[in-house]
Amino acid sequence: MMTQVIVLNGGSSSGKSGIVRCLQAVLPDPWLAFGVDTLVDAMPASLRASDAGIEFEPDGEVSVGPEFRTLEAAWIEGIAAMARAGARIVVDEVFLGGANSQERWLRALGELRVLWVGVRCDAAVAAGREIARGDRTSGMAVSQADAVHRGVVYDLEVDTSRAESMECARTIAAHVK
Amino acid sequence: MMTQVIVLNGGSSSGKSGIVRCLQAVLPDPWLAFGVDTLVDAMPASLRASDAGIEFEPDGEVSVGPEFRTLEAAWIEGIAAMARAGARIVVDEVFLGGANSQERWLRALGELRVLWVGVRCDAAVAAGREIARGDRTSGMAVSQADAVHRGVVYDLEVDTSRAESMECARTIAAHVK
Amino acid sequence: MMTQVIVLNGGSSSGKSGIVRCLQAVLPDPWLAFGVDTLVDAMPASLRASDAGIEFEPDGEVSVGPEFRTLEAAWIEGIAAMARAGARIVVDEVFLGGANSQERWLRALGELRVLWVGVRCDAAVAAGREIARGDRTSGMAVSQADAVHRGVVYDLEVDTSRAESMECARTIAAHVK
Amino acid sequence: MMTQVIVLNGGSSSGKSGIVRCLQAVLPDPWLAFGVDTLVDAMPASLRASDAGIEFEPDGEVSVGPEFRTLEAAWIEGIAAMARAGARIVVDEVFLGGANSQERWLRALGELRVLWVGVRCDAAVAAGREIARGDRTSGMAVSQADAVHRGVVYDLEVDTSRAESMECARTIAAHVK
Numbered sequence: 001m002m003t004q005v006i007v008l009n010g011g012s013s014s015g016k017s018g019i020v021r022c023l024q025a026v027l028p029d030p031w032l033a034f035g036v037d038t039l040v041d042a043m044p045a046s047l048r049a050s051d052a053g054i055e056f057e058p059d060g061e062v063s064v065g066p067e068f069r070t071l072e073a074a075w076i077e078g079i080a081a082m083a084r085a086g087a088r089i090v091v092d093e094v095f096l097g098g099a100n101s102q103e104r105w106l107r108a109l110g111e112l113r114v115l116w117v118g119v120r121c122d123a124a125v126a127a128g129r130e131i132a133r134g135d136r137t138s139g140m141a142v143s144q145a146d147a148v149h150r151g152v153v154y155d156l157e158v159d160t161s162r163a164e165s166m167e168c169a170r171t172i173a174a175h176v177k
Numbered sequence: 178m179m180t181q182v183i184v185l186n187g188g189s190s191s192g193k194s195g196i197v198r199c200l201q202a203v204l205p206d207p208w209l210a211f212g213v214d215t216l217v218d219a220m221p222a223s224l225r226a227s228d229a230g231i232e233f234e235p236d237g238e239v240s241v242g243p244e245f246r247t248l249e250a251a252w253i254e255g256i257a258a259m260a261r262a263g264a265r266i267v268v269d270e271v272f273l274g275g276a277n278s279q280e281r282w283l284r285a286l287g288e289l290r291v292l293w294v295g296v297r298c299d300a301a302v303a304a305g306r307e308i309a310r311g312d313r314t315s316g317m318a319v320s321q322a323d324a325v326h327r328g329v330v331y332d333l334e335v336d337t338s339r340a341e342s343m344e345c346a347r348t349i350a351a352h353v354k
Numbered sequence: 355m356m357t358q359v360i361v362l363n364g365g366s367s368s369g370k371s372g373i374v375r376c377l378q379a380v381l382p383d384p385w386l387a388f389g390v391d392t393l394v395d396a397m398p399a400s401l402r403a404s405d406a407g408i409e410f411e412p413d414g415e416v417s418v419g420p421e422f423r424t425l426e427a428a429w430i431e432g433i434a435a436m437a438r439a440g441a442r443i444v445v446d447e448v449f450l451g452g453a454n455s456q457e458r459w460l461r462a463l464g465e466l467r468v469l470w471v472g473v474r475c476d477a478a479v480a481a482g483r484e485i486a487r488g489d490r491t492s493g494m495a496v497s498q499a500d501a502v503h504r505g506v507v508y509d510l511e512v513d514t515s516r517a518e519s520m521e522c523a524r525t526i527a528a529h530v531k
Numbered sequence: 532m533m534t535q536v537i538v539l540n541g542g543s544s545s546g547k548s549g550i551v552r553c554l555q556a557v558l559p560d561p562w563l564a565f566g567v568d569t570l571v572d573a574m575p576a577s578l579r580a581s582d583a584g585i586e587f588e589p590d591g592e593v594s595v596g597p598e599f600r601t602l603e604a605a606w607i608e609g610i611a612a613m614a615r616a617g618a619r620i621v622v623d624e625v626f627l628g629g630a631n632s633q634e635r636w637l638r639a640l641g642e643l644r645v646l647w648v649g650v651r652c653d654a655a656v657a658a659g660r661e662i663a664r665g666d667r668t669s670g671m672a673v674s675q676a677d678a679v680h681r682g683v684v685y686d687l688e689v690d691t692s693r694a695e696s697m698e699c700a701r702t703i704a705a706h707v708k
Contacts, residue, residue, distance in 0.1 A: 021222070021662060021664070021665040022662050022663050025222065030220065030223070030224050030230075032219040032220065032248055032251075032252070033219050034219055042209040044201035044202065044207050044210075045198070045202065045485075046202070053207075070263065071207060071264050073262065074260075074262035075209070075259060075264065077258050077259060077261075077262035078255040078256060078258045078262065081254050082251045082255030082258075084254075085250065085255065086247065086250075086251050087247075125695060128695050128696060128698075129695070131399075131552060131553050131556050131697060132546075132549030132550070132552050132553050132695075132696035133549070133552070134399060164656060164660070164663075165660065165662075194486075195483075195486030196486070198485060198486050202485050222662075222669075302518060305376065305518050305519060305520030306372075306519070306520075308375060308376050309373070309518075309520065310372070311576060315576075341482050342482060342485075342486035343482030343483075343486065344482075378574075379576065384574065384584075386570075386573040386602055386605075392572075392573070396564050396565055398564075399552070399555065400561075401561050421561055424617065425561060425563055427617075428614075428616035428618035429613060429618065431612050432609040432613030432616065432618075433609060435611070435612030435613075436605045436606060436608060436609030437605075439604065439608040440601065440604075441602050441609075
């Protein structure tokens, strides 16, 4: 029973992208990697800063509007279709809505075999890394650190405040069938 | 009969991405934009420089291997599924195989209403823009300028050596239903 | 009498960076390229969005504060010192203060042999290119198109709404001694 | 006796840039940050892949040629001049030549008050982070991890395999006068 999709969920600056690149390096098959950033980059500039789209508040809060949700639903269907067509896929997500966000993916992924991974990182550590990266709105790391995990159910969890990206990737890879 | 997918095909440095961003700005509905770059970025680093994946030769030739083709097929299915799920999508493509590449998209897009757009640019102009951009392997623009259009059938063509991106986008938008 | 510094001045999205890369490609000697973007990237994040630093207004207006001016003065001295130490340098600038901005450079460059180049672009064309680039605050192109040239004296001017970057670069290169 | 320049030296993927951004955030005055990447970005594309310029070997070895050295010498003079003109500056360096590289900076910085900081990172950890970043030639981290520190004399050293960027930055900031 081959794993078809790996979904990583964690807050901003929790280190998901680094884990994804390490996973792609250590998994023997080629896996495609997509994330919420892929979707946001695909949106019109106007939707990235409007009530209908996505908003990055000065304090790091992120909210998304109805047009974002509509496009996101189609995006999730598309990812599921890619997996059904034979591509193995790692998804790098930020479940702003916690359990509700996971529910959206669960419905679309249906019968596909999914490995759900929680990527934890102490809020204070993530806040420091947000400054070190220098390319994110300050405050996102702290405001998302716990909220994105609320009610979400995982097959395994890793913690980047306690392990390097590569180590987390090896732990996850050991659960991939 | 609403247009569901716009496929832009043109060589490297022909100005497709600029047209796509202008299209997203002038079309009244929100359209998602994806391209072959989205797919390449999603691949493992190892596939980006191997016989099984994609190769950028020093002279600008690009060739893709069997594993690239397999993942690309699933990717195309996924894009089609997103369109069927209701997202309007602009695809920014480089048909390295000319008519054969179009055929792959045609099969996957099936009954979807597609607007096929050729993006032309004089080879010499594209070569100059490749140097001006500074982030592409030198030679790609020239080697792809004509080859990618071989045998491809379009609903309309634009030429970025004769018109600005915004002007091309307005021409295309006028054909979108 | 060898040219030691080339200063290009033009508004946002007028095409200066593309000309600079083409210049580096066509000039026989290696030239270093720096610009106001190099300076802004070197500043602390806090100065990039504060009254003391630089501000990008929603309408595209850019204003700089006293701490920005202090660091900029030292930056200009440093560029002049690099040229005196033997590096040939292209500077890519946006003279928000018109003639006053040029005066600051004139004083620091002193006895160095400088080629002053104005990079023009029709405001409407630059506005379209700003949308095509997708990475600039909307409105900067229009608000700067004419203002940055006010009172500035040039050795030659090029116009990117009428010529490709490479063609402009060749025109400039022909004036380099 | 105010510190005028902070020089951080460490191998590729040792975490210098992250420390620099944290330093800029925690130091009360505004500091400009430059690095060898600023210089490489300023060079013509041709020098970035030639015997006269800089070469990134497939195994991660980096070598620089005579034209690179000439431009680098002028660059270092320029940085020193900026500091003399009153800007406080953090330099992010990779001393490929160990003690010889430091000697070049020592000569140019002359009487300026400099804080020399060694940024250490276990080679195995840096190699993992190189994969996690995904934008560096594989092998650079390992080949540089120890070599860049050979014979170099520091005021203090930090180790990013044992402390977060922000923690390292606070340690360094405590030594800034």
